[in-house]
Amino acid sequence: MPSPLLPLTWHLARRSGRRGLQSHLLAAGAAAVSALVLLVLLAAWSGAGTRADRTDWRTPQPDRNGTAVQTLSTTFVRGEPVTVVDLAQLPGREATPAPPGVAAFPKPGQVYLSPALAELVHRLPRNQLADRFPEPRAYGTVGDAGLAAPGELLAVIGRAPSDPAVSEAAGQPVMDSGLAGRAVVSGFSGTTPSVFTAQDRSGALIGIGLLVVPVIVLATAAGRLGAARREQRLAALRLAGATPRQILAMTGAEAAAVGAAGAATGALAYAALLPALAGLPFGIGTWFAADLWVGVAGSAAVVASVASLTALSAVSALREVVRSPLGVAQQSDPRRTRMIRLVLFAGLVLYVVVTARDGGLRISQQVALLILFYGAFWIVGPWATDRIGRVLARFARRPATLLAARRLSDDPRGAWRTVSGLVLAGFVAGFFSVAHLSFDTFEHPDQVAVAAPDGAHGRAAVRESADRARELLKDAGVPATVQALTGDRSDGSLLLGGPGILARISGSDPARLDAAATALAPLNPVSPPYTDKSLTAVDDLVQDQLRDLSLASMAVSFLVATASAGLTAAANVLDRRRVYGLLRLAGTPLRVLDRARVRETVVPLVLLAGTMTGCGVYAAVKLNEAGGTTLDATGALRLGLCALLGAAAMFTAIGASRPLLRAVTDNPSQQPD
Numbered sequence: 111m112p113s114p115l116l117p118l119t120w121h122l123a124r125r126s127g128r129r130g131l132q133s134h135l136l137a138a139g140a141a142a143v144s145a146l147v148l149l150v151l152l153a154a155w156s157g158a159g160t161r162a163d164r165t166d167w168r169t170p171q172p173d174r175n176g177t178a179v180q181t182l183s184t185t186f187v188r189g190e191p192v193t194v195v196d197l198a199q200l201p202g203r204e205a206t207p208a209p210p211g212v213a214a215f216p217k218p219g220q221v222y223l224s225p226a227l228a229e230l231v232h233r234l235p236r237n238q239l240a241d242r243f244p245e246p247r248a249y250g251t252v253g254d255a256g257l258a259a260p261g262e263l264l265a266v267i268g269r270a271p272s273d274p275a276v277s278e279a280a281g282q283p284v285m286d287s288g289l290a291g292r293a294v295v296s297g298f299s300g301t302t303p304s305v306f307t308a309q310d311r312s313g314a315l316i317g318i319g320l321l322v323v324p325v326i327v328l329a330t331a332a333g334r335l336g337a338a339r340r341e342q343r344l345a346a347l348r349l350a351g352a353t354p355r356q357i358l359a360m361t362g363a364e365a366a367a368v369g370a371a372g373a374a375t376g377a378l379a380y381a382a383l384l385p386a387l388a389g390l391p392f393g394i395g396t397w398f399a400a401d402l403w404v405g406v407a408g409s410a411a412v413v414a415s416v417a418s419l420t421a422l423s424a425v426s427a428l429r430e431v432v433r434s435p436l437g438v439a440q441q442s443d444p445r446r447t448r449m450i451r452l453v454l455f456a457g458l459v460l461y462v463v464v465t466a467r468d469g470g471l472r473i474s475q476q477v478a479l480l481i482l483f484y485g486a487f488w489i490v491g492p493w494a495t496d497r498i499g500r501v502l503a504r505f506a507r508r509p510a511t512l513l514a515a516r517r518l519s520d521d522p523r524g525a526w527r528t529v530s531g532l533v534l535a536g537f538v539a540g541f542f543s544v545a546h547l548s549f550d551t552f553e554h555p556d557q558v559a560v561a562a563p564d565g566a567h568g569r570a571a572v573r574e575s576a577d578r579a580r581e582l583l584k585d586a587g588v589p590a591t592v593q594a595l596t597g598d599r600s601d602g603s604l605l606l607g608g609p610g611i612l613a614r615i616s617g618s619d620p621a622r623l624d625a626a627a628t629a630l631a632p633l634n635p636v637s638p639p640y641t642d643k644s645l646t647a648v649d650d651l652v653q654d655q656l657r658d659l660s661l662a663s664m665a666v667s668f669l670v671a672t673a674s675a676g677l678t679a680a681a682n683v684l685d686r687r688r689v690y691g692l693l694r695l696a697g698t699p700l701r702v703l704d705r706a707r708v709r710e711t712v713v714p715l716v717l718l719a720g721t722m723t724g725c726g727v728y729a730a731v732k733l734n735e736a737g738g739t740t741l742d743a744t745g746a747l748r749l750g751l752c753a754l755l756g757a758a759a760m761f762t763a764i765g766a767s768r769p770l771l772r773a774v775t776d777n778p779s780q781q782p783d
Contacts, residue, residue, distance in 0.1 A: 116363060118360065119360045119363050119364050122343065122360075122364075123364055132680075132684055132770075133681060133684050133685075134368050136677045136680055136681045136684075137332045137333070137365070137368045137369070137372065137420070137677075137681075138332075138368050138369075138371050138372030138375065139372060139673075139677055140328055140329070140331055140332035140372065140673065140674070140677045140678075141329060141332045141368070141369045141370075141371075141372025141373045141375075141376065141416050141417070141420055142372040142373065142375040142376035142379065143328060143376065143669075143670065143673045143674075144325050144326075144328045144329035144332065144372075144373070144376065144416050144419075145329075145372070145373035145374075145375075145376030145377055145380070145412055145413060145416045146376035146377075146379050146380050146383075147321065147325045147666060147669075147670055148322075148325055148329075148412050148415070148416065149376065149377060149380040149404060149408075149409060149412050150380065150387065150666075151314075151317065151318045151321060151322065151325075152404050152408060152412065153380075153387065153402040153403070153404050154314040154317065154318075154392070154402070155311060155314040155315060155318060156401075156402075156404055156408070157314075157397055157401035157402045158307070158310035158311040158313070158314045158392075158393075159310075159311045160401045161258040161259065161307055161310070161394075161397070161398070161401050162258070162303035162304070162307040162308060162310055162311060163303065164210070164255065164256070164257070164258055165258045165303045165304035165306070165307050166300040166301055166302055166303045166304070167209055167210050167256070167298035167299070167300050168182055168193060168195055168300070168304055169182065169288075169291060169300045169302040169303070169304070170182060170291050170292060170293030170295055170300070171293060171295060171299070171300045171301070171302075172293040172294060172295070173293075173294060173295055173296040173297075174294070175296065176200070176203075176293075176294035176295045176296040177199065177200055177203035177204050177205070177206045177295075177296050178197055178198060178199050178200055178203070178206040178215070178294070178295055178296070179196075179197070179198045179200065179269075179271065179276040179292070179293075179294055179295070180195065180196070180197055180276075180292070180293060180294075180295045181195070181196045181275060181276050181280045181290075181291070181292040182194070182195055182289075182290055182291045182292070183196070183280075183289070183290045183637075183638060184289040184290065184644065184647070185242060185627065185638050185639075185640070186627075186640070186641055186643040186644065186647070187230065187234070187238070187239050187263070187624050188620050188624065189620060189643055190263060191263065191289075191306065191643070191647055192227060192263040192264070192265065193262070193263065193264045193265070193304070193306075194243075194264075194265045194267065194638075195209070195264070195265070195266045195267070196267050196269050196273075196275045196276050196280070197209070197215065197216055197266065197267070197268055197269065197276075198218070198268070198269040198270060198271045198273060198276040199215060199217075199271070200271055200294070201271060206295070206296065206297070207297055207298070209256060209266060209298045210253075210255040210256040210298060211252045211253040211254065211255040211256020211257060212250065212252055212253070212256060212266055213250065215268075216250070216266055216267065216268030217268045218268050218269055218270040218273070219244055219246055219268060220246055220250060220267070220268040221243050221244055221246045221249055221250065221265060221266070221267050221268070222249070222250035222251060222252045222265070222266040222267075223249050223250070223251065223252060223264070223265050224251075224252045224256075224257055224262055224263060224264040224265075225251065225252075225260070226260065226261045226262060226263055227263040227264060227265060228249055228251065230263065231243075231249070234624070235625075237586055237625050237628055237629065238621060238624040238625050238628055239624060239628065241628045241629075241631070242627070242628050242631055242638065243265060243267060244267060250266075252264055252265075252266055254398060258304065258306065258307050258394050258395075259394050259395035259396055259397060259398070260395065260396055260397075260398060261395040261396055262394060262395060273635075274635040274636045275635060275636065276292070277636060278292070279563070279564050279636045279637075280292050280636045280637070282636075282637060288304075288305035288308075288648070289305065289644065289647065289648075304394075305648050305651075306393065306394045306647075306651060307393060307394055309393070309651075309652060309655060310392065310393045310394075310655070312473045313392070313393070313655045313656075313658075313659050315473055315474065315477055316473065316476070316477060316659060317659055317662060317663055318477065319476070319477030319478075319480040319481055320480065320538055320663045320667070321538075321663060321666055321667060321670070322481065323481055323484035323485065323488065323534060324484075324530075324531050324534045324535065324667060324670045324671065324674070325670055326419065327488060327527075327530050327531060327534065327674065328531060328670055328673065328674045329369075329416050329419040329420060329423075330419050330420070330422075330423035331423070331527045331530075331674060331677070331678055332365075332368075332369055332372065332416075332419075332420045332423070332677075333365045333369065333419070333420040333421060333422065333423030333424035333425075344357050344360070344361065347360075358425050361421075361424050361425050362421045362424065362425050363421075364424070365420050365421045365423070365424035365425070366417045366418070366420065366421035367417075368420065369416055369417035369418075369419070369420025369421060370413060370414075370416075370417035372416070372420075373412065373413040373414075373416035373417055374413050376413075376416070377409045377412065377413055380409070381409075384399050384402055384403060385399055387399075387402055388401075388402055390662075391658065392655065392658050392659075392662075393651065393654075393655050393658075394651075447492045447493040447496045447522055447523075448493070449493070451489050451490050451492065451493035452490055452493055454486070454489050454490070455486045455487070455489055455490035455493075458482055458483070458485065458486035458489070459483070459486050461482070462479050462482050462483050462486070465479060466479055483537075483725075484534055484537075487533065487534065487718075487722060488530065488534075491526040491530055491533065491718065492522045492523045492526045493522070494714070494717075494718060495518055495522040495523075495525050495526045495529075495714045495718075496518065496519055496522035498518060498713060498714050498717060499514075499515045499516070499517070499518025499519035499520075499522065499525075499710075500515070500519055502514065502515035502518065502713060503515035503516060503519065509698075509702055509706075510702050510703075510705035510706040510709060511706075511709055513693075513702070513703070513706035513710075514705075514706040514707075514708075514709035514710035514713065515710075517686075517706065517710045518710050518713070518714065524678070524682055524685070525710055525711070525714060526714070527674070527678045528674075528675055528678040528679055528682065528711055529675065529711055529714050529715040529718065529719070529760075530674065531667075531670055531671030531672075531673070531674035531675055532668075532671040532672075532674075532675060532715055532719055532756055532759065532760060533715065533718045533719045533722050534667070534671070534722065535664075535667035535668055535670070535671040535719075535756065536718075536719040536720070536721075536722035536723040536726065536756070537722045537723065537725055537726040537729075538663050538664055538667045538726065539664055539667070539723060539726065539749065539752035539753075539756070540722070540723035540724065540725065540726025540727040540729075540730065540749065540752075541726035541727070541729050541730045542660035542663065542664055542726075542730070542748075543726075543727075543730075543748040543749035543752055544726075544727050544730035544731065544734075544749065553642060554603065554604050554641075554642045555641075555642060556614050556615050556616075556617075556623075557603065557604050557612060557613065557614055557615070557641065557642065558590075558604075558612075558613045558615060558623060558626045558627050558630060558639050558640070558641055559603065559604035559605050559610055559611070559612050559613075559639065559640055559641075560575070560579070560610050560611040560613075560630050560633045560634050560637075560639045560640075561605065561608055561609070561610040561634060561637050562575065562608070562609040562610045562611075562634070563633075563634045563636060563637075564636075567596075567609045568596075569594075569596050572594045572595070572596050572609055572610070572611070573594045575594070575610075575611050575633055576592050576593070576594035576611050578633065579592045579611045579613060579630055579633060580592050582629045582630055582632070582633070583613060583626060583629055583630070585629070586625050586626070586628070586629035587625070588615060588622050588625050588626045588629065589615070589616040589617075589622075590613045590614060590615045590616060590622075590626060591613070591614045591616075592611060592612070592613050592614075593611070593612045593613075593614070594611060595608075595609060595610060595611075595612055596609050604640065604641070604642060604645070611630070611633060613626055613630065623641055626639070627639045627640070627641065664752065668755055668756065668759055671756075671759060672759040672762065672763055675711075675759065675760060675763035675764070676762070676763035676764075676766050676767070679707075679711070679763055679764050679766070679767045680766070680767040680770055682707075682767075683707075683767050683770045683771050683774060684770070684774065687774035687775070690703055690771065690774060690775045691774070691775055694775045700771070700772060700775060703771065703775065704768060704771060707764065707771065708761075708764055711760065711764055712760070715760060719756065723749070723753075727749070
């Protein structure tokens with residue numbers, strides 16, 4: 111015999127009226143935002159790994175019995191890195207397979223360019239870029255399979271085995287930064303990704319650690335939206351004879367259905383937004399849309415997870431219905447919080463501080479500690495809100511303040527759900543506003559260096575190279591001062607104390623620097639000329655990633671917080687409409703109710719968000735001390751902007767539900783309940 115629970119649940123949901131439908135829509139909206147953000151986070155993490163794996167073929171993996179020579183070098187144009195892979199088939203050996211993205215193993219003189227580099231080669235004057243490569247009959251194209259990003263600059267060049275570019279002296283890095291290398295290879299099944307993509311996944315993992323808890327808070331809040339109305343209805347069923355198991359089953363089914371519908375909507379929004387998401391730069395550039403697609407199975411898993419969180423949250427809120435249905439029906443039991451929350455909070459924070467103080471943690475361990483830290487505040491939030499309400503009630507002098515204080519004490523969990531997103535976002539804002547990571551950099555924006563080739567380190571050979579460099583630069587029309595450095599003493603230049611040629615370009619014009627680097631290439635076919643970008647590229651990339659990560663984390667945090675605050679504020683109005691109606695019948699002006707609603711949000715938000723922001727600032731200060739850097743002078747300005755943004759998000763969220771408050775209190779004597 112089929113169970114009547116599901117038909118009864120469906121019947122009650124259909125008969126819940128317009129207010130019930132509004133509660134369901136708000137819960138579905140919260141689930142949709144949660145699923146969308148979770149899918150975006152999962153896509154960033156998965157996509158970062160995919161594109162890093164696609165670059166590991168460029169790092170030469172030595173094979174004693176290899177069939178080809180592969181060298182990796184990096185040059186720069188307009189300050190952007192150009193990865194150059196030189197390949198030479200060894201005579202008398204088996205044919206080497208083609209590298210990923212290239213139609214065939216390049217023969218001597220053949221040049222394959224990525225689409226972005228091909229466009230740049232045709233757009234810039236030849237003496238600034240194209241002359242650095244052999245001139246083929248026609249350029250080939252490196253396909254997507256060999257590229258990390260659509261805009262990546264990559265060249266694959268075929269060489270003769272005797273070419274200096276693949277000689278044993280080639281592939282020597284200026285610094286041990288992974289920008290150059292050489293090996294005899296038999297294929298392209300490397301395991302070490304490019305330095306430009308190696309840190310992408312760690313950065314995405316940090317972003318997940320910063321954002322996953324606020325998103326989970328929002329997903330669980332979806333199960334609590336409309337909880338008061340649902341509890342009243344289920345308490346009546348409980349008093350009519352329904353068993354606790356039946357009550358839990360009905361609640362779980364209803365919440366899971368609403369959560370699944372909302373999460374599926376979020377998944378569809380994610381799929382529709384993929385092209386736009388792919389256009390967001392991170393690390394080496396934008397994304398291929400396919401890299402950000404987590405697949406049907408991944409999307410279904412996220413939808414199922416959000417629906418499960420929603421259902422579990424709704425079921426866990428029914429303890430009072432199961433224990434005391436009469437008390438719930440009469441609303442006679444205020445929802446107090448217990449001191450155990452403070453004890454758990456203190457224990458978790460102490461564990462995080464002690465563990466982090468030792469340092470040397472892996473990225474995954476740091477993310478786990480961050481989640482624990484967030485979880486500690488999530489646990490103590492309702493307790494702190496309850497105590498704030500009690501203190502506020504003791505000193506209240508105005509009706510609106512007294513009403514707000516009573517609401518905070520009567521339902522601290524509901525008040526915490528409204529502000530929790532912005533409170534947790536305060537940590538992200540406080541941290542990234544003040545954090546200032548910088549590295550020791552070689553700032554020589556006007557220099558182009560050429561290391562002396564092997565066998566030409568003598569004083570006379572270096573001076574001869576300097577004379578030739580002056581002629582090459584004069585022919586290229588680049589005004590510069592050329593020095594011949596023999597490496598007898600450290601001079602603080604790009605040559606790092608080694609012998610070679612140093613050209614100081616007048617005006618530090620990027621076009622002149624590129625023209626100089628191109629013109630000086632014949633001086634050393636083994637090691638191309640380089641600028642300060644060759645020494646700072648990896649550090650610059652890390653700093654750019656942190657900047658992108660901070661901006662994205664703050665943007666998503668405020669998006670989630672605003673959605674959470676707006677949806678829960680509207681749901682609270684629906685849940686309390688009976689109270690609001692009775693207060694209106696008793697003569698309470700609507701503006702007093704609205705002021706009370708604002709104050710019950712503003713007071714805990716200012717206190718708790720201020721505490722979290724202070725924790726974020728403290729963590730950033732410690733990070734700056736560990737990195738040997740000072741506070742960012744513009745941090746206070748950014749923090750002020752974040753505070754203004756948070757305040758605007760809060761008032762927007764509360765203001766959006768003001769028409770709903772007016773609607774539910776209009777003609778309260780005619781309301782059915």
